[in-house]
Amino acid sequence: VKQPARPLLVLHGDPTVRDRLRALTDAGYGYEEYADWAALSAGVHDAPASAVVVVDPYFPKGGLAAELRELLFRYPSTPVTAALEVTADRATDLWTLGKWGICEIISVHHDDTKEAILTRVRSTHARKLREAIAAILPPETGGRARAIVDTAAELVASGADSSKNLAVALQVSRRTLLRWTVLAGLPPPRKLLAWVRILMAAQRLDDPDQTVLDVARAAGYGGDGALRRVTAKLVGLSPGAMRRRGAFAAAGARFREALVKHGRLHLTSQGDSPAAASIC
């Protein structure tokens, strides 16, 4: 499993902001600058699904750009960050940007240092995936299970998904993590990470502009063959078939089945009552 560089697509009029974003190249981002909304839209279309976008929502000048709304509507799974000067009279604009689907804000002249921008941009990687997974978890899923899945999504999106890293992120030993996943009715850590990776790929498969090879590479698989093997094993379908059925819905349904299966297996093997199991 290889992790390619993450393209950073930028449309911003402020040269200082552009310079600071360009400095993120040493943090694993491939900087690409665009001159107008049409070029950016074409860039997002051609970019791998792992791309992140930073824009000036007022570009070129005046009110919020209608082109930004269109971009967010056309590419809902692409994380877009708005970099703007936050002033007291922009409450409505900030609220509107959230309604449109902007997933992070960089406050120019306030938290536009390299460190702050890096933190803000990184936080967007897993946001859409976390939201999508939170929506498909069975309602009875407990807080501990949600915390583990949330952290797994964070790791998968950053390309550092291993059961060791998951244990480190949750601040427990690998043994404790294994015990926690069993008690929370989740698959074991490695399998859970494989599921989350499949869900990430499935989310991107739902974008008709991405080829299966693009999705496989963006999700960190060696190629479309590797993706096909994993989807066949876990979801029971090829990527093409998943696409036809609604990839995320199909993978999500199988993931829910896997969760139910694991929860039930645990209860039977431990001989616990549901009450005792849910305490854990």
Added chain:
Amino acid sequence: MTSGERANSLRRWCLRPAPHHDAVAGEPFTGWSILREVPGPLGVLLWQSLRDALLWAATPVNSRGALFSSSARARRAELLAAAKPDERLGSALRLLETLIGSTSSGDAEVTGAAAGQVVSWAVSRDHPQTALAFAHAAAAVLPSSAAAALRAGHRAHAAGYQHLAEIWYRRTISLARTRREWVPYASALVGLGRVYADRDPAAARVYFLKALRACRRVGAGATRAHAFHGLFRLAAAAGDHVLADGLASKALRRFGPHHPGRSELLQDVAEYRLQQGDSRVAMRILQDLLEVRTRTPERMRTLVALVRAAARVGDRPVLESAWFSAMALIGRLGETEDGARCNLDLARAAVDAGECARAAEVALRAFQLSQRLDRRQLCREAEEVLDQTRAGRPPVSTIRESHPAAQGSGRVS
């Protein structure tokens, strides 16, 4: 350092990480809900303060010095001048400003306390999302404080995010055990019991009993009362009336006459009595509660229960008075989600009371408001109530109890 503290410092603890609350709360970006709750420049100031605190907390100590631009303090001062917050909130927000350019953990203590003050302000203004966001920020700035994690749990629970509350309560338990702070430990167990009460009553009972044991060891009277209150709810839901009565009196005794938890307990007791068919007692309790329950959501709950109780007793003046008070309260909420929800609650109470015309009127208002606000779940619920009003309900006289004032007047509806 005592031997116990030394042993704890050496022991390996499983500490749950702080949760990402934006994903659970469905926010497009961190702090967005604040902009919805607090419009205008004050919302922007709160939003920026929250994000600064969270950014500072998420950054390694040695990188914090160069985290904000050199003009950041001036920008915050401009926002503060434009927002003109009241004195209490303003002093808290000025303290939060000290984080900019700071690297010391001493500042974290100050800003954690300031974030706590913003939480109290937001609670007093009925801004649950803002309160939750700042409670989360306080817990992030003070990652080893059990009290801050507990407050985040309480706020998440109050804002309706049960899973988020569960994560915070579990984190509180881990932190409290590490630092041997048994009062937050017991309070977090009570919180977990509340989270599990609907989902798994048996598990909830275990948590409440654990909390009672912990309270007995440290003498935390109010927390003990909350644990008895939780056990009362479980017993009432299970239909164990003798046990429920006993637990309610134990909780009442431990709350004492002035504890804020007492009114919530009495509200539950009144609803329980109403369910038992003892509507006259319920009505009396609810009428007394109206004097102390002044905050909008809790007052609305009392008024809704009073509408039900008065209809069952057949006391028309009380019913009318409660109805109009509820309508006035809804009017003050305006075109908000809370307004839609209150309309819906009142419509349900009216259906129960056999007041189908009134139920249809408020249910329709709830439906239209939910549609305008794009709240699909609320729309569906309002439609269900509208269907019930169309199907008709048994007239209130069939469930009404004898009432001296109503006996001569015949049917109430």
